[in-house]
Amino acid sequence: MHKLLLLSYNEKGRQAYLKHVEAANLPELEIADSASAEVDLVFGSPALIVEVLPNLPALKWVQATWAGVEPLLDPTLRRDYILTNARGVFGGLMSEYVFGYLLLHERKILQRLEAQKNSQWEPSLTGTLHGKTIGLLGVGSIGTHLAETAKHFGMIVRGYTRNSETSPHVDRYYHGENLLAFANGLDFLVSVLPNTPETTKIIDARLIAALPTQAIFINAGRGSALDETALLNALNNDKLAGAVLDVFEQEPLPPEHPLWHAKNLFITSHTAAPSFPEDISRVFIDNYLNYVNNKPLNYQVNFDLGY
């Protein structure tokens, strides 16, 4: 019999996960009331799991409800268990987010809305995604979905990765020192990079300067990947046509932060790809069946790489 600890930020969230897990009638599974010596499995939010790690001597496997598992990667914490994160469920949501803002820009939606307020017929030609070039910083399962959406809209797709070249929807891959060549000539730069030592402030003044001034930058990965001051300077000095940020070095973004009122910047509050309990529970359920059948688990995190 396995004993599962389910951790969520509030009882409503916990009940939502519990409902989906119980409905699956998983074999040999008992739900634990609290962190205890018998708990061998945990399914929950990384920051909450950190708090109970010392109290789980029998721990074998943790399924995170998020894609980002930074709290559990702290090198002072134990790593004597299998850590899997949530993947394969955020691609569609991220595509909706990124392409919602790209289309807002190309279709001049806000400009046309202003004309409407003045009862003004505004037949100026629309822009189009077709034929434009998008650069993806990070091409894992989310980046692959973005690449597929981009190809659906007739775009040219570049990908920058450590070394993987797995997506068939990327026209050209770049790695390592070719970051500035990757940025050169892009219409849109989109980061979905995780927070790792190698991605810290990878989007810096040099990279931003390598983008055409009419380019748009979107950060839907982690705030740590962006030098926010460099972006602020570029936007306020018209070195970049616009940006969309969903993630920040500090979240919630403090009310006095200058980013709130930067020129041509859209801010969202880490809402690009929420974890819907139904989707994330399916990841756990599939992985639990792998676990009890001694099959390899999906989405294992490498503690050293950080993803």
Next chain:
Amino acid sequence: MHKLLLLSYNEKGRQAYLKHVEAANLPELEIADSASAEVDLVFGSPALIVEVLPNLPALKWVQATWAGVEPLLDPTLRRDYILTNARGVFGGLMSEYVFGYLLLHERKILQRLEAQKNSQWEPSLTGTLHGKTIGLLGVGSIGTHLAETAKHFGMIVRGYTRNSETSPHVDRYYHGENLLAFANGLDFLVSVLPNTPETTKIIDARLIAALPTQAIFINAGRGSALDETALLNALNNDKLAGAVLDVFEQEPLPPEHPLWHAKNLFITSHTAAPSFPEDISRVFIDNYLNYVNNKPLNYQVNFDLGY
């Protein structure tokens, strides 16, 4: 030798088409300076062609630069020539338009923009297209592209057509008297219907009442398909969550028209899918090669059906 008359609303447009046609080095083709007895082919805007029809005794084939060819369908006009319209080039642009506004709605882009103006962190859950149901009024080449985009975003797709069932991306087709069953339970209703006698005010008070009150309606086909008064009443009485109109009974929409300030209505000025000379010229060039090689022409319009 064939003699082609090229008609555009202004010299700049005409030069753009001319450039692409000339670059193709088409065999046995001469460009005419004006409507004359020798002209056997016309490539241009339908309303302009109507004016020169009586002066073209040798006319054999007209390639319209638009999808909508209403002016040429007037039953008092001659029909002794082959009429082809522009198809296959608007699907991508229409998808960008429709999904730009659907994502604006689901992702709460305007609401989040308001929060940003107040430097306010706004983490409310996003909506998603995934799992929602879209109904397409008209599933020709444009509707097929919309259906494919909808499936890419994980939506359920219904199609309402006269009788065709050709798109593999439509989950369920409806015809004839099943219009209200088609509308029942839709999250989004999108019309890309052409202007024909059968589509006149097909979107009326009864159809709108059959939609759920949280539904969104988009008209990117022709204004004649919509009873504008019925839509206005539904919006202003919260019987419908919102609408997006690109086409109107009268264009330009007059400044005093009540639609400009209807509740939850977005107005664009017939800009959803412009005719880009490069795309439309390719349609003409391909068809010209069919013509001189005695092959059937693409996109022939049936004068009686109106499309």
